[in-house]
Amino acid sequence: MTDAGLRHGRVSLALSFGVQGVAFALLVTRIPALQDQYGISDGLLPVFLAAVPILAGAGSVLTEKAVARVRPGVVLRWAQPLVLLALLGAGAGRELWHIAVALGVFGLAVGALDASMNMMGVSLQRAYGRSIMLGFHAAYSLGGIAGASLAWVGARWDLSLFVSYLPVVALLLPAVLVGSRWYTEGRGPEKGGGPGAAGGAVSFKLLLPLCLVMCFAYIGDSTVSNWSAKYLQDVLGGSEQMSTLPYNVYMVTTLLGRAVGDFGVRRFGAVAVVRGGSLLAAGGFAVVAGAPGAWVGMFGFTLLGLGLSVIVPQTFAAAGRLFPGNSDAAVARLNIFNYVGFLVGSPLVGVLGDAWSYRGAMLVPMVLVLVTLVYARSFAPEPARYGGGHERPRTADVG
Numbered sequence: 001m002t003d004a005g006l007r008h009g010r011v012s013l014a015l016s017f018g019v020q021g022v023a024f025a026l027l028v029t030r031i032p033a034l035q036d037q038y039g040i041s042d043g044l045l046p047v048f049l050a051a052v053p054i055l056a057g058a059g060s061v062l063t064e065k066a067v068a069r070v071r072p073g074v075v076l077r078w079a080q081p082l083v084l085l086a087l088l089g090a091g092a093g094r095e096l097w098h099i100a101v102a103l104g105v106f107g108l109a110v111g112a113l114d115a116s117m118n119m120m121g122v123s124l125q126r127a128y129g130r131s132i133m134l135g136f137h138a139a140y141s142l143g144g145i146a147g148a149s150l151a152w153v154g155a156r157w158d159l160s161l162f163v164s165y166l167p168v169v170a171l172l173l174p175a176v177l178v179g180s181r182w183y184t185e186g187r188g189p190e191k192g193g194g195p196g197a198a199g200g201a202v203s204f205k206l207l208l209p210l211c212l213v214m215c216f217a218y219i220g221d222s223t224v225s226n227w228s229a230k231y232l233q234d235v236l237g238g239s240e241q242m243s244t245l246p247y248n249v250y251m252v253t254t255l256l257g258r259a260v261g262d263f264g265v266r267r268f269g270a271v272a273v274v275r276g277g278s279l280l281a282a283g284g285f286a287v288v289a290g291a292p293g294a295w296v297g298m299f300g301f302t303l304l305g306l307g308l309s310v311i312v313p314q315t316f317a318a319a320g321r322l323f324p325g326n327s328d329a330a331v332a333r334l335n336i337f338n339y340v341g342f343l344v345g346s347p348l349v350g351v352l353g354d355a356w357s358y359r360g361a362m363l364v365p366m367v368l369v370l371v372t373l374v375y376a377r378s379f380a381p382e383p384a385r386y387g388g389g390h391e392r393p394r395t396a397d398v399g
Helices: 003-028 031-038 045-066 072-092 096-128 133-156 161-182 204-235 242-268 270-290 294-308 311-322 327-355 358-379
Strands: none
Touching: 003 031, 003 072, 003 096, 003 133, 003 161, 031 045, 031 096, 031 161, 045 072, 045 096, 045 327, 072 096, 072 161, 096 133, 096 311, 096 327, 133 161, 133 242, 133 311, 204 242, 204 270, 204 294, 204 311, 204 327, 204 358, 242 270, 242 294, 242 311, 270 294, 270 311, 270 358, 294 311, 311 327, 311 358, 327 358
């Protein structure tokens, strides 16, 4: 693989991450509009919402099976258009079964998309010989900000979902199809005698610490996305207008954290960056839980975005290092815990908030994020191959 080929592959994969951020944000930020369009009751809505991450987990499992026969780029080339078309279908339907089918396709395709994108990111990072994984996830955060902004425009001008979604899909669908021409998976499996030697099975016992870290990170993330607006308004006394800001602030600080995170990994190593991110995120939850008012709460959500932003990309990267000969399977299995955390986080905070207090409920994801410190050594490169706690030195400049 030439340096130019790697650079083209990196740009095309970053585009895919960005488009995925746009699509997901356009869906989740317009859930009330979807509920109104299809007449979904409050009692039935959680069923639809839970179905998406459950099916996404199934999609990730199917992707593990698929990449035994085809490369992850092939899966991504088909999955991303399906996500965009399912989004458009969700905006176009009228009957309840229409949204059920659209969300079903969306969930399965998102699972395949997330798994295949991160497989390719891990492979490209191996080819580069230095940390680039956070940059891909920064593109996702940027796409999420763009998608949320487009959703705001659609709601502001009272556009139908189909009219809001159609120009976005019409622009992004050909872009990803053209970009898919340059997909590359970088290097193939590495040979060696470690636990992830080429052809070796993925040991769940070895992968479990990373699975727990992934789950805890997404419990924290879903806490912010699902409860930040309600918490700021009902608990901290913020205005309705101000309650819309915490998630946007969280997304912006997530983007900033990921934009500079790769430099931190190269300078200080993944272990130090993950430890720092965990402490920062836990501090953010503590500030939110104890905040005397809305502005202090906003500061807490800012810390949360900076802290959580580095954990998930480094968890995928660590799985690739742990099982260099079977990284695709490791990433697919790890990706399932993304959706486990998302499923657990929102109801966990809701139940604790109703039974105890929402301030107290914020301390639970704080403790879970702190548990990441126990598993921080799982993010260290294997000493025999990398020679210490930092990323392997680069052998060539590929940009």
